[in-house]
Amino acid sequence: MKTLIKTYRLSNKMTQQELADLVGVSSRTIISIEKGQYKPSLMLAYKISLLFNTTIEEICCLKENLELEEKEQQK
Amino acid sequence: MKTTIYEMIANTTMFILLGLAITSVTVEFNDFGFNINYNMYTLLFLACLLINLIVSIVIVRKQGGKFSDLFSQNQIHKDYDEREIEISNKANKNAYSIAIISIVCLIFIPPLVTFLNAAAITNFNMMHTAVWSAIVAAISVSTTYSLTWILSYNK
Numbered sequence: 727m728k729t730l731i732k733t734y735r736l737s738n739k740m741t742q743q744e745l746a747d748l749v750g751v752s753s754r755t756i757i758s759i760e761k762g763q764y765k766p767s768l769m770l771a772y773k774i775s776l777l778f779n780t781t782i783e784e785i786c787c788l789k790e791n792l793e794l795e796e797k798e799q800q801k
Numbered sequence: 802m803k804t805t806i807y808e809m810i811a812n813t814t815m816f817i818l819l820g821l822a823i824t825s826v827t828v829e830f831n832d833f834g835f836n837i838n839y840n841m842y843t844l845l846f847l848a849c850l851l852i853n854l855i856v857s858i859v860i861v862r863k864q865g866g867k868f869s870d871l872f873s874q875n876q877i878h879k880d881y882d883e884r885e886i887e888i889s890n891k892a893n894k895n896a897y898s899i900a901i902i903s904i905v906c907l908i909f910i911p912p913l914v915t916f917l918n919a920a921a922i923t924n925f926n927m928m929h930t931a932v933w934s935a936i937v938a939a940i941s942v943s944t945t946y947s948l949t950w951i952l953s954y955n956k
Binding site: 758763770 | 883885
């Protein structure tokens, strides 16, 4: 799943460890989310979106991901 | 992660030592005027058990837990985040599958050994075969859990 977490984190000059500590997960979890290998839970996505002062929809690229999912289902 | 690697090595060593302790011969020692029957592997197993207990206590204390937390599975998961809990559940599921397969195999090993011995194809000791089969099964379950954990965690 594609997310904008890395973009927001870098624009806020934050390290993966700092973000992990702020939202209460391990840095490996942040790495996995940024790589698109792990889908964060609703609560974690909400915590991250609150931290960056944005919405879950924006940070998790929900519209884009939904379109991709629909395209894959059609194939 | 480091704890999981340690657990995998410690468990494998202890299972092998347990197997050796059960199946190896007891040595009689009477140099000091009295007889002592001892088994080197039993002593090694007990030493490993003690070291493992001490290391486990140190790990739990380092994580801010208590001695009783050693025996509580839920307490160990207290420090896990959502991804680690998911990985742990996946590792448990894989280890459980291996355990079921191992139990099924263990049921068929004694009749198979009896048949092979009766047919004079092999001459396996039933007790040794049963013990080592159980040890291999235990190592397989433990290793499956740890490897699933390590491989999923590094993704």
